[in-house]
Amino acid sequence: MSRSAPLGAPGEARSVLANPPFRRLWISLSLSSLGDWLSLLALMSLATILTMDASPVVQYFAVSGVVLLKIAPWLLLSPFAGMVADRFDRRLTMVAADVLRGLLYVSIPVVGRLDWLLVANFLAECVAIFWTPAKDASVPNLVPRKKLEQANQLTLLTAYGTAPVAAGLFAVLASFSTVLGKLFPAMATPEADIALYINGLTFFIAAAVVWTLPLPGRPARAGAGAAPAASGASASGGEDDRTEEVPVPAQEADPNELTAPIGEAATLEVPAVPSEQERKAAERAKAKERRRAEAAERRAERSSADGQENPLRTIWEGWRFAGSTPLVRGLMLGMLGAFAAGGAVVGVGRVFVDRLDAGNAGFGVLFGALFAGMALGMLAGPRTLREFDRRRLFGLALGTAGVALFFTGLIPNMVLAAVLTAVVGAGAGLAWVIGLTLMGQEVQDEVRGRTFAFLHASGRLVLLGAVAAAPLLAAAVGDHTLSVRDLTYDFLGTGAVLMLAAVLAVVVAVVSYRQMNADAGDVPMMTELLAALRGVPVRTAAGDGEDTALPGTFVVLEGGEGAGKSTQVQQLSVWLREEGFEVVTTREPGATKLGMRLRALLLDKEQTGMSPRAEALLYASDRADHVHQVILPALRRGAIVISDRYVDSTLAYQGAGRELPAEEIARVNDWATGGLVPRLTVLLDLPAEDGLSRLGGGTDRIEAESGDFHDRVRRGFRELADRAPERYLVVDARESQEGVTREIQRRLRPLLPDPVPSDSEAITGMMPVVGDRDGEE
Numbered sequence: 001m002s003r004s005a006p007l008g009a010p011g012e013a014r015s016v017l018a019n020p021p022f023r024r025l026w027i028s029l030s031l032s033s034l035g036d037w038l039s040l041l042a043l044m045s046l047a048t049i050l051t052m053d054a055s056p057v058v059q060y061f062a063v064s065g066v067v068l069l070k071i072a073p074w075l076l077l078s079p080f081a082g083m084v085a086d087r088f089d090r091r092l093t094m095v096a097a098d099v100l101r102g103l104l105y106v107s108i109p110v111v112g113r114l115d116w117l118l119v120a121n122f123l124a125e126c127v128a129i130f131w132t133p134a135k136d137a138s139v140p141n142l143v144p145r146k147k148l149e150q151a152n153q154l155t156l157l158t159a160y161g162t163a164p165v166a167a168g169l170f171a172v173l174a175s176f177s178t179v180l181g182k183l184f185p186a187m188a189t190p191e192a193d194i195a196l197y198i199n200g201l202t203f204f205i206a207a208a209v210v211w212t213l214p215l216p217g218r219p220a221r222a223g224a225g226a227a228p229a230a231s232g233a234s235a236s237g238g239e240d241d242r243t244e245e246v247p248v249p250a251q252e253a254d255p256n257e258l259t260a261p262i263g264e265a266a267t268l269e270v271p272a273v274p275s276e277q278e279r280k281a282a283e284r285a286k287a288k289e290r291r292r293a294e295a296a297e298r299r300a301e302r303s304s305a306d307g308q309e310n311p312l313r314t315i316w317e318g319w320r321f322a323g324s325t326p327l328v329r330g331l332m333l334g335m336l337g338a339f340a341a342g343g344a345v346v347g348v349g350r351v352f353v354d355r356l357d358a359g360n361a362g363f364g365v366l367f368g369a370l371f372a373g374m375a376l377g378m379l380a381g382p383r384t385l386r387e388f389d390r391r392r393l394f395g396l397a398l399g400t401a402g403v404a405l406f407f408t409g410l411i412p413n414m415v416l417a418a419v420l421t422a423v424v425g426a427g428a429g430l431a432w433v434i435g436l437t438l439m440g441q442e443v444q445d446e447v448r449g450r451t452f453a454f455l456h457a458s459g460r461l462v463l464l465g466a467v468a469a470a471p472l473l474a475a476a477v478g479d480h481t482l483s484v485r486d487l488t489y490d491f492l493g494t495g496a497v498l499m500l501a502a503v504l505a506v507v508v509a510v511v512s513y514r515q516m517n518a519d520a521g522d523v524p525m526m527t528e529l530l531a532a533l534r535g536v537p538v539r540t541a542a543g544d545g546e547d548t549a550l551p552g553t554f555v556v557l558e559g560g561e562g563a564g565k566s567t568q569v570q571q572l573s574v575w576l577r578e579e580g581f582e583v584v585t586t587r588e589p590g591a592t593k594l595g596m597r598l599r600a601l602l603l604d605k606e607q608t609g610m611s612p613r614a615e616a617l618l619y620a621s622d623r624a625d626h627v628h629q630v631i632l633p634a635l636r637r638g639a640i641v642i643s644d645r646y647v648d649s650t651l652a653y654q655g656a657g658r659e660l661p662a663e664e665i666a667r668v669n670d671w672a673t674g675g676l677v678p679r680l681t682v683l684l685d686l687p688a689e690d691g692l693s694r695l696g697g698g699t700d701r702i703e704a705e706s707g708d709f710h711d712r713v714r715r716g717f718r719e720l721a722d723r724a725p726e727r728y729l730v731v732d733a734r735e736s737q738e739g740v741t742r743e744i745q746r747r748l749r750p751l752l753p754d755p756v757p758s759d760s761e762a763i764t765g766m767m768p769v770v771g772d773r774d775g776e777e
């Protein structure tokens with residue numbers, strides 16, 4: 001469940017904050033995040049003001065230099081940072097880093113020169129690199145393991161949530177700049193100077209707070225909540241930033257659990273009491289799974305730690321993994337394109353605002369609008385559009401951001417810019433969350449660490465490149481005034497860059513939409529969008545004329561003979577019951593009284609020469625009874641229904657196997673089921689002969705069919721899955737039983753209703769890293 005808790009759900013936040021030491025750390029983090037954002041704004045404005053009289057190119061570069069120098073150290077120095085975090089006293093590292101940064105920021109307005117501004121800014125960021133892993137590594141010392149994820153999410157929320165607050169504060173300071181200038185006549189730019197002094201102050205306060213924290217003197221390798229200790233100092237870099245990925249098991253792993261007395265096992269919260277045997281098997285499976293999960297985690301940890309050593313290698317390796325499927329390719333492309341567009345905006349934004357004569361107050365407003373929009377997109381977007389296909393939504397959100405950005409650049413008007421910037425933020429934020437969630441779901445456990453590391457490393461590189469290139473381009477284009485008779489239009493170099501970035505965003509959105517939309521062609525996008533806005537699913541009609549969403553969740557396992565469907569149904573039901581769900585397991589054919597009679601007919605070897613259409617209709621009538629008597633009532637109650645086989649079996653066996661037209665079968669079954677479509681279909685894919693050999697040869701009428709028949713069936717299933725990947729999970733059924741179960745669990749988890757929170761779009765911390773005090777994750 002590591003990715004499924006909603007970010008900053010008030011109840012949960014309160015429960016982590018009830019922990020006084022963590023609360024103190026969090027307060028100090030919030031203060032310094034606020035200060036950091038404030039100083040980013042101040043530095044960009046100062047750079048603009050200090051270069052007022054220089055040529056436009058110099059001015060552009062002074063501003064983007066601030067950002068470049070903030071990002072560059074992360075690329076150059078992060079490999080060493082983790083080592084320092086583990087070698088030195090963490091508290092001392094944090095305190096020293098905070099004091100140093102405070103002094104650096106305060107020195108900027110005191111010195112009042114552009115060169116020192118850039119140098120101090122760079123140095124402060126270098127110090128931050130050593131501070132971040134120490135902070136990340138300390139959180140597990142302060143909160144219990146179970147709360148770790150909440151704690152990390154909360155720190156992230158704070159790290160980015162303070163941005164709009166800082167922007168607002170800066171805008172207010174700027175509006176009072178005349179008054180402030182009178183009060184402090186020594187200051188050239190009072191709002192920026194004051195912002196920097198405030199930032200210095202927040203660092204000093206943070207240092208004082210951290211000093212009082214009850215942290216162990218030396219890095220606690222075996223710290224109760226710490227991420228699994230990687231061996232050797234070189235691997236330790238991974239510890240600093242993978243915390244959001246650390247799954248938090250419901251219970252601590254107990255090596256004795258395998259042999260735990262039954263009395264203890266009986267404390268499991270299983271509503272429908274399973275038999276003793278089932279329980280023991282489940283216990284064993286659980287312990288085993290936990291060990292495997294931990295091993296996988298260690299592997300991921302190691303691979304991400306490896307990645308830390310050399311960002312370029314990370315990029316290369318990550319691309320090799322990530323580039324292999326169209327979906328992940330589409331996502332990566334979209335996210336990197338967004339980074340590039342974002343970088344361009346950052347690179348020219350401050351000067352653009354200046355050209356609109358809006359000055360610092362305007363800059364604060366735009367910045368605030370962007371982040372407020374982003375927060376709205378991240379938090380409200382996934383909820384509002386819950387029923388909308390995620391793959392489509394990703395491209396759509398990105399495209400919307402692009403179009404809004406285009407008009408921002410086209411129409412040089414401050415008020416319009418503020419509104420449009422908020423839209424840009426919302427689209428980008430939504431795309432970001434969806435992208436991360438989809439990647440979390442689609443990328444296999446073993447390579448997820450690397451894929452994310454790839455996104456980080458290449459994201460930074462792209463961002464850096466774009467921030468550097470954008471001002472150059474703006475300067476090259478230059479500002480022009482076009483006039484046609486009385487009408488004049490100010491064509492700005494910065495505006496041109498914004499429009500270009502917008503075009504890039506739209507192109508990338510269209511390409512990734514195409515890559516990921518291969519399947520969803522059956523429902524027009526507008527229809528789906530309108531339905532989603534009303535909260536009605538269009539893909540899962542509830543059947544029997546019910547057109548509202550059913551509270552339950554319908555999951556189907558499909559596959560050939562002996563693929564392991566019954567085994568997995570059993571495993572999943574035990575797991576889901578433990579999670580507190582009502583689970584109904586069922587199968588086709590033969591789940592009802594009538595169905596049992598039909599099953600006997602259908603599988604009886606004596607029953608020779610049955611016509612394919614009769615066979616298909618018998619399966620369909622079994623299904624109609626099944627849906628009516630078993631599945632729908634359970635779904636209406638809110639249960640999770642797991643069925644061993646459903647419509648796809650008829651499409652594969654009678655369609656592909658007996659070579660009946662698929663559309664006709666689909667139509668008959670649509671009628672038989674009232675259009676009920678599973679939320680997720682898991683296809684256990686296995687060569688036909690492997691499955692049959694697991695069963696020890698054919699036994700019933702269908703199993704006894706030829707090898708060719710079973711091969712066609714397998715192909716039939718795979719084609720169905722290929723056509724609608726968003727509703728399918730294809731698992732290689734040659735994997736171990738536990739491996740298969742784990743893959744299914746991972747995919748199923750985000751689809752589950754409460755008690756696993758339904759809005760499973762966990763907002764993880766990967767954001768463009770401008771002024772990112774929280775560093776990486």
Ligand SMILES: Nc1ncnc2c1ncn2[C@@H]1O[C@H](COP(=O)(O)OP(=O)(O)O)[C@@H](O)[C@H]1O
Pocket residue numbers: 559560561562563564565566567568694695733734735736737738740
């Ligand atoms: N992943 C697996 N690897 C090896 N054997 C398996 C696996 N999953 C199930 N089996 C075994 O294969 C046989 C068929 O499994 P079963 O779940 O009954 O398949 P199905 O319901 O798809 O016909 C059983 O003996 C089961 O123990």
Ligand SMILES: Cc1cn([C@H]2C[C@H](O)[C@@H](COP(=O)(O)OP(=O)(O)O)O2)c(=O)[nH]c1=O
Pocket residue numbers: 561562587588589603619645646647649650651653654702703
């Ligand atoms: C549901 C369904 C099953 N079948 C076939 C596949 C199986 O060979 C058989 C019964 O399925 P199943 O219950 O999976 O058999 P077992 O439990 O012995 O593995 O029915 C179809 O041909 N069409 C269908 O629509």
